[in-house]
Amino acid sequence: MAVNKDMLPRHRGSWIDWFHHKNVVFDATAWHCFHCWSLEGKNRMEQxxxxxxxxxxxxxxxxxxxxxxxLVAAKVEMSKVPIKAILVPETLRGYVFIEAEGPHFVEEAIVGIKHVRSRIPGIVTFSEIERYIVKKPIIEELNENDIVEVTGGPFKGMRAKITRIDRTKAEVTLELLEATFTLPITVNSDYVKLVERTRTESSGETLNG
Known part of the structure; x- marks a missing residue:
């Protein structure tokens, strides 16, 4: 189960973009993510x-x-403290990680917050927490009738509708929307990118991916 996007504060810029583009998410069993890193940030940290x-x-x-x-996220939102990210690893009890330009912003964000004991001196590198980031298989995000774009093979760049999903084999059967024929094709789910989600039965509205 992926973290609900509604938990992600959007007012701090486009830090979520890279993870969604690469289908990388924070597994809800491992992390509760209130924001994410951009590709630029990840690359700079690694280099x-x-x-x-x-x-x-x-x-x-x-x-x-x-x-x-x-509580910190609420304070950040209300007081406009320049905090970029708040992360909680389930497997590392007793710690919360906060991303900011300096420790003084972190201190401002946590002062007065119940159950905060202290800020650990120093900084944490991206490599130290990267193991908690997991790549969620795209197959888990797909449903029948979703519209996808083929990203590899002879049909690369073409849009298609999913007519069947084999989650065991991680394969999807597609009906190409831009072809003059309706011959179904089956491809590995790694070769498709979600463009538009299927309509919901309750609202009848299309959910954009």
Whole structure:
């Protein structure tokens, strides 16, 4: 189950774009993500280039990590503290990670927040937390009648409608929308990109991917 997009504050820019473009998400069983890194940020961190934001670790009361993150996110939204990201790893109890340009912004965001114990001195590198980031198979995001774009093979660039999904084999059967014939084709799900979700039965509205 992926993290609900509604949990992601959008007012801080386009930091979510790269992960959605690459179908990389934070697994809800591992992370609760209130924002994400951009490709530019990831590359700069990996190449040890100068970058305006850094990651800081916050020590919390064990079991209160999510509550701390929610309270900090609310304070950031209300007080306009320049915080870029708030992340909670399920497998590392008692810690919340915050991304900001400097420790003083982190201190401003956490002061007065219940169950915050302290800010750990120093910064955390991207490589230290990267193992918590998982790539979610695109097959899990697809449904019959979704509109996709073929990203590989002889039909690359063409749009198609999904008519059948074999999740065991990670394959989708497509009906090409731009072809003069209706011969179904079956491709690996890695070779399609979601363009438009199917209509919901309840509202009848199309959900854009």
């Amino acid at each position: 040890h280039e100068e970058f305006p934001t850094k990651i800081f670790a916050i020590k919390t009361t064990t079991g209160q990590e999510k509550n701390v993150a929610r």
